Amino acid sequence: MTEARQSRIGEVAAPNVPLAERMRPASLAEIVGQDHLLAPGKPIAAAVAAGRPHSMILWGPPGVGKTTIARLLAREFDCRFIAISAVLAGVKDIRDAVEQARHERDANGRGTIVFVDEVHRFNKAQQDAFLPHVESGLLTFIGATTENPSFEVNGALLSRAVVYVLRRLEAADLRALLERACREHLNGMQLDDAAVQMLVEAADGDGRRLLNALELVATAAGAFDAAALRVDADQVVRVLGERLRMFDKGGDAFYDQISALHKSVRGSHPNASLYWLVRMLDGGADPRYLARRIIRMAVEDIGLADPRALRLALDAADVYERLGSPEGELALAQAVVYLACAAKSNAVYVAYNRAREFVAGDQSRGVPLHLRNAPTRLMKQLGHGRAYRYAQDEPDAYAAGERYMPDGLDEPDWYRPTDRGLEARIGEKLAWLRNLDAKAREG
DSSP: OOHHHHHHTTGGGOTTSOHHHHTOOSSGGGOOSOHHHHSTTSHHHHHHHHTOOOOEEEEOOTTSSHHHHHHHHHHHTTOEEEEEETTTOOHHHHHHHHHHHHHHHHHHOOOEEEEEETGGGSOHHHHHTTHHHHHHTSOEEEEEESSOHHHHSOHHHHTTSEEEEOOOOOHHHHHHHHHHHHHHHSTTOEEOHHHHHHHHHHHTTOHHHHHHHHHHHHHHHTTTTSSSOEEOHHHHHHHHOSOOOOOOTTSHHHHHHHHHHHHHHHTTOHHHHHHHHHHHHHHTOOHHHHHHHHHHHIIIIIGGGOTHHHHHHHHHHHHHHHHOTTTTHHHHHHHHHHHHHSOOOOHHHHHHHHHHHHHHHSOOOOOOGGGSOOOSHHHHHTTTTTTOOOGGGSGGGOOTTOOOSOTTOOOOOOOOOOSSTHHHHHHHHHHHHHHHHHHHHHO
């Protein structure tokens, strides 16, 4: 056990210091849950062993050790550590950090690690301010973010830093953290299995959330004043109330979950579709947003294989507007299950994209004369609408051989019906009509 760790055992007498802070690891070896980066031979551990600091972006959910890793790397590399919060800082703070790094190098010959928490909140100019100093080696940049760096960090800065993905803590990691906190800081407080399970589930992969919840429970139970207390699930429920799962309404986790919902529907898995729908509702997603996405699924992935899907999705959105939560959420669930079970076709979606791509790259073609509107005598004299064949007056209500594309443009093959659901019958009808066209043009 390290001296730093020993000095923190029994710190019950410092109740004003949050438990999460007192539990902050004193070495990289004490960090739980990130063995893919910190175990011997893994990327960050290898850099420490080689004594070669490098700029990096630590990307991961809250409470998994991003700030702690940055602090400990500064200690391992014997660098000055400067922390900046992107929420509060500006370009002036960056300039001050650069000046401190320059002074540290010139006066003491030491390197500097500048840590930017929530780096995704810095704008382009603020991020660019680091570039020359990272490039020159004046400082080592470490950014922490819960958002996808591909979207939130400038390409120039991203190219000068290695992105490391930190994982949410597993149940075993959280249990180990909880046991250590009780042993070292809470007078040996004991929790029964149900209480441990509730705290681990409520933490939802976030170590900081686990320790904050545990501290509330310990305070209510009087663990700071008495030794070896026992806490059961009822006491946890009384303190924490209804648990809240991790859900970032505007971040990466949000878009990952809506992606999982859409792909589960597309993959015809109703149970998985329900799971992701309920996960998002449980996490606080706006049901109206989900209703819009469900409508999109109906037109993109079901299409004309089952046109009823769109009507059902629209009805579900309308029902939610009338009933609200929680009653209206059942209509969304019904729509999701139907869409997951329905025949699938993206033929219209693909055809639409093909048409858009063609039109975007093509010239502006005029409407053929026989298709033009002719509301005035002059327009009729100019030939507008002349020789137009009214399909309703033709056999089978179809003007076989008639052309509707611009002059000089052959009939494209954008829409290709699948052989699933109603679209199979649509395909048969279109094939029959194309056969009538061929016969009429041969004649």
